[in-house]
Amino acid sequence: MKELVKKLSDLRGISGFEYRLSDEIIRMMKLYADNVYRDSLGNVIAEKKSGLENSTKIMIEGHIDEIGLMVSGIDENGFVSFVNVGGIDDRILPSCEVILHGKSDIPGVIGAKPPHLQTKDESKKPMKPEDMAIDTGYSAEELKKIIRIGTPVTLSQSCGELMNGNISLKALDDRAGTTVVIDVLRRVQNLDLNADIYFVATVQEEVGLRGAKTAANIIKPDIAISVDVCHAVTPDNSEDAYLCGSGCIISSGPNVHNGIKKRLIKLCERFNIPFEIDTDGGYTGTNAWEIQVSGSGVATALLSIPVKYMHNPVEMMQLSDIEAVRNLIYRFIENYDIDSEDLLCC
Amino acid sequence: MELLKKYTQCFGPSGREDAVRDIIINEIQSFCDEIYTDALGNLIARKGKGGNKIIAVTNMDETGVIVTALENNGFLRFALVGGVDKRSLAGRRVVFENGTAGLIASENDNDNFDVSKMYIDAGVDGGINPGDMACFCGDFIENSGIIVSKSLSGRVGCYILTRAIKEIKQPENELYFIFSTQKEVGMRGAKTAAYGIGADYAVSVDTTACDDVPGGESHVRLGGGCTVKVMDKSVIAHHEVREKLTELANAEAIDYQLEVNSNMRACAGAVQTCGMGVKTGGISVPVRNIFSPSEIASTKDIECALKLLKLYLCR
Incomplete structure (x- = not known):
């Protein structure tokens, strides 16, 4: 069992x-x-x-x-924007490790603005998904060979x-x-x-x-x-x-x-x-x-x-x-x- | 684009699609093998027999208003039919089925865009009753590959389906073209229209929000080609349909964009889960200012959508 x-x-x-x-x-x-x-x-x-x-x-x-995430865009520096699929709690996303399921599975992390850089207002409010990004380490060019808009993403916890x-x-x-x-x-x-x-x-x-x-x-x-x-x-x-x-x-x-x-x-x-x-x-x-x-x-x-x-x-x-x-x-x-x-x- | 003009300018808020249906029937009846309507007013046209049963679905209705009460001096109180951006209501013109035109105005101090504090000033006494519906006015303008009009949402789909019906000569598949009712109030027509068909596959032809404007954040661009739906609020496209669509678009060099949108709904959502379920995907035309009386689309995107739909239906 x-x-x-x-x-x-x-x-x-x-x-x-x-x-x-x-x-x-x-x-x-x-x-x-x-x-x-x-x-x-x-x-x-x-x-x-x-x-x-x-x-x-x-x-x-x-x-x-x-529940998970879906890729909604890749910016020029290789940061990946995403939307939620199912009832994801936005508050738990920063510092999550994720897996992007493109042509192959690649790992990524969802970072957050360091506390040093946050304004008073920002530190009080939970981040929204549109202000977060998945970071894989790949350049945009390399990334686009593996994932694209619509690629599913899961939380990698085992x-x-x-x-x-x-x-x-x-x-x-x-x-x-x-x-x-x-x-x-x-x-x-x-x-x-x-x-x-x-x-x-x-x-x-x-x-x-x-x-x-x-x-x-x-x-x-x-x-x-x-x-x-x-x-x-x-x-x-x-x-x-x-x-x-x-x-x-x-x-x-x-x-x-x-x-x-x-x-x-x-x-x-x-x-x-x-x-x-x-x-x-x-x-x-x-x-x-x-x-x-x-x-x-x-x-x-x-x-x-x-x-x-x-x-x-x-x-x-x-x-x-x-x-x-x-x-x-x-x-x-x-x-x-x-x-x-x-x-x-x- | 005369046909698109005719379609978009026609009166047809959700539940009152009769006039739209009549002009579509007129256009397509000599090109179909069978044509019928159901209890909800959906128009279903079959073309071909045997092979895969494939549905192409769109909607005929548009957003509008419904009169709730008459006040002294001919002012009309109203409620909304479908999702309308309340911020831009005041100042809009509406027109009733009998041709009566009116202007939406707002009481003073209505900063919250409360619809109950708005009214229609039609300058008439009599002829309009509670329950009567009106649609928004928005002329059809064509300007170097760009179209501006009311009701592009929905009617672009009707236009594309109509042309597909006319241009596909001898289909090897059994094609069902569904012009559905009441999409703007919850994809209600498509639910029943697809029920009895038992299709193998379905493609919905819709419009999608295109927010490639100053301050906007959309990855979908006007003129970037039609979109192939991955996910919206109502549906997650079946991978077989999505992959087939992108494969065909790649093979025939049709410009397309992948669509992930958490706010829009498509008829696909209703068709996918009706009865025993249908493998469903979608093609959309990007539209700026969606759900306003001045929706903007590109003729190139419309042609891409048509070409891709025809290829899919002849798969």
Whole structure:
């Protein structure tokens, strides 16, 4: 599990450029599923069929895109201007190391005006992306042979293992979710299934939940479980946040089907899976929101893993929480039988 | 450019595209295999059968105003339709579908460009009712390769699609030309227009902001060729479409610029995620003063966009 999450986090692909990593996702999924394919947007879908007629369709998804930057210009001295892709926090960019994915991958840094040179006003305000630049060391002429406008850029942070089963990685949002999707797929491969299960690595979540929408339209699931991250408690935020180590965070609210939610809670109790209930009064900001209203409607659940410092390159998470979500989805599939169809009637 | 003049000067705010649609139908109907409209008013023209199903999509609508209330002495209160730069509203002329013209004026002390403190002075009593829409006035001027007009956004796309329909003789692919409605209020028409087609690929033909002016910072230049879209606010182009477009432009020596813009939206965004999804990219014409009644485009960029679109559709 730890190795899988590290491996997935180290893959690089911002929203819209997931094709840079989805070959590897396909390779992994093909080990455990017969039919794995990529749709028009780049979502990767792996099917595990029950072999039963008129089987219920269950979609399990996590998104594989990550937030990042995109080159928007190269000036005469080789400084590279950029725009944000997804919800990048501008404040964390200065002093970030990055990788530019042009004809080849090249490293760069985002510097900042030294404190000696800042005016009083500048030192008080966070820098804006339009005032920053990526510095690669290359001249403009050399650089233009490798990158151009539109080249994707990722934050280069790689995996760090911290104390007490904590990990700190870039893109845990939502490679941790992808880890769950792939690991559940691995575990169910020899189960006798009572439903058709679709394991989906979705694209373009960070720019507006775009991939999940078309994936759901293709699959037309009866039930969908989205796996994403939620905020963990930090010194500056304890509201609507959960301690790392809380286990699986089960969403409750209009975005979530009540019958499925109750079933998930029961399974946690029965199999001693740690969990907490999160209440979302409306928009959850996750793929579950789009999937729920796709086609003629889907019974949707949302399971989250608490993460500290979301959208920072040092996102931090406890491995036991990823395992809790993985175990819960596994139990849901394992215990799904014909009677379970009543779930949808509540 | 007579055709572009006719298209841009036509009345057609979002939701009232009928007049634009009629003149487009008139232009293209003898060059298509099938032509239909849907519930949202989108115009869809098919040409060719078999091969790849490819959509070329643009929009017919323009920004404007809608009357919300009538006041004494014939003053009309209004709301905006689509994204309009409020700073330059006062002093603009508008024209209603029935030909009534008016001037937007502002109450005193309206430093914040609050639309509720503005009104239309049309000098009329009667004939205009709440719900009536008007579009902005902006004459068509052609001057040594530069075009100035209202509504270049959208109608340039209509012009390019119209010419592509006329100039592509025997397509090997199944081409769907979509003239969509209600783009300026959220790309609403394109969502439904592309739904039933099940296309393999789509290219949207739009305009993009060109800020190569004093104090501006845009990497896109007027006259630098059409743009090939990488990303905007509504879409990240599918890499296969983007790479094919740049490959064709390189092979045929068509001037192009790569477009990364975090503010603009294109019909591509709606088409990409409709139904089961479509591999979608975009070609744009750079436009200065975008969303003003005096948008500026270059004829060279328009020709580049047309040439590249035709090559892509005949891929």
